[in-house]
Amino acid sequence: MEAVWADIPLEHFLVLSGMLFCIGVYGVLSRRNAILVLMSVELMLNAVSINMVAFAVYTAPTLFIGIIFTVFIIAIAAAEVGLALGVVLRVFRNRGTANVDEVSALKW
Amino acid sequence: MTLLFFYVMAGTILAGALGVVLVRNTVYAALFLIMSLLGVAGLYILLSSEFLALVQVLVYGGAVMVLLVFALMLTRVHELDKKMSGDQWPLGAVAALALLGAFIGMWTQTDWPRDPDQVTLVPFATIGDALFNRWSVPFEIVSLVLLVALAGAIIIAMQEEGER
Numbered sequence: 001m002e003a004v005w006a007d008i009p010l011e012h013f014l015v016l017s018g019m020l021f022c023i024g025v026y027g028v029l030s031r032r033n034a035i036l037v038l039m040s041v042e043l044m045l046n047a048v049s050i051n052m053v054a055f056a057v058y059t060a061p062t063l064f065i066g067i068i069f070t071v072f073i074i075a076i077a078a079a080e081v082g083l084a085l086g087v088v089l090r091v092f093r094n095r096g097t098a099n100v101d102e103v104s105a106l107k108w
Numbered sequence: 109m110t111l112l113f114f115y116v117m118a119g120t121i122l123a124g125a126l127g128v129v130l131v132r133n134t135v136y137a138a139l140f141l142i143m144s145l146l147g148v149a150g151l152y153i154l155l156s157s158e159f160l161a162l163v164q165v166l167v168y169g170g171a172v173m174v175l176l177v178f179a180l181m182l183t184r185v186h187e188l189d190k191k192m193s194g195d196q197w198p199l200g201a202v203a204a205l206a207l208l209g210a211f212i213g214m215w216t217q218t219d220w221p222r223d224p225d226q227v228t229l230v231p232f233a234t235i236g237d238a239l240f241n242r243w244s245v246p247f248e249i250v251s252l253v254l255l256v257a258l259a260g261a262i263i264i265a266m267q268e269e270g271e272r
Contacts, residue, residue: 007110010220013151016118018211020125020144022204027129029200030193035179036134039141042172043125046148049160057155059221064230067157068243071235074160074167075250079257081172085179086261098183101194 013054021047032099034088038081045077113154120147138177145169156229 020043027040049070056066092098124144128137145168152161239247 008114010222011216012114012118013155014215015212016121016151018208018215019122022208022211023122023125023129025207026197026200026204029203030197031129032194033134035176035183036128036137039128039137039176042141042168043128043144046145046168050148050151053152053155053157053160057157061230064235064238067160067230067235068238070157070160071163071239072246072250074163075254078167078172079254081175082261083257083264085175086265088179089182089265092183 010054010058013050013058017047017050017054020044020050032101034091034098034100035085037100038084038088042077042081045073049073110154114151117147117150117154120144121151134180135177138173138180141176142169142173145173159230159232159235 024040024042024044024047027043028037031037031040052066052070052073054066056064056069060066088098091103095103097103121144124140124142124147127140128144131137131140145164149161149164149169152158152164
């Protein structure tokens with residue numbers, strides 16, 4: 001297979017990951033259900049990973065630091081999802097809701 | 109050919125992502141998220157990082173999605189009649205679009221350097237070697253973080269004495 005940048009400029013990957021990140025931002029800002037907010041955070045993490053890998057392949061293919069970094073991002077994302085879902089389950093058991101705008105005890 | 113594959117994968121990713129943030133049924137949102145994540149795995153293959161594509165399918169498509177769907181079922185939130193987006197959604201859309209405009213402006217203005225070296229495939233053995241030699245300390249820290257986070261999740265979600 002010939003190198004990928006013979007066909008596709010780097011900007012294609014950057015714009016794609018930017019779009020994905022912004023869709024994630026919109027989801028985090030507008031969704032009410034805490035689990036859907038978490039899913040949107042996953043979208044944002046994936047956008048960052050795409051960016052990392054694209055930069056690694058296009059600018060420093062012999063170092064592949066971006067690939068190592070993406071492995072770490074995936075591990076942290078797994079930890080984050082596990083912990084956040086524990087918190088959501090706890091809130092649901094205490095408050096009977098998983099909607100973020102109904103959990104406002106800490107609101108000023 | 110490569111460009112066509114890229115556009116197919118980009119369409120899959122963006123359609124899945126829009127599904128996650130727009131559909132009303134939460135289980136459909138989870139299915140759209142799987143579609144989006146598998147599209148990202150395809151993009152990793154295009155970027156000749158097979159290892160990441162495998163990890164993506166295993167960790168995201170498997171473990172993370174099982175966790176999310178379990179939590180959806182446990183919190184029973186697929187109430188179709190209630191609205192799924194808050195009243196602040198127009199502000200969220202404006203913020204997201206402004207961010208996108210800034211991103212695209214910056215990225216298309218910048219002249220990115222290209223490495224003339226062409227490595228089309230990073231072998232698994234090389235990644236493993238780098239992960240366990242050069243990057244061994246961050247690797248251990250990440251595994252510790254994962255362990256602590258999972259223990260914390262169990263403690264937080266555990267039923268307390270006298271509850272219910």
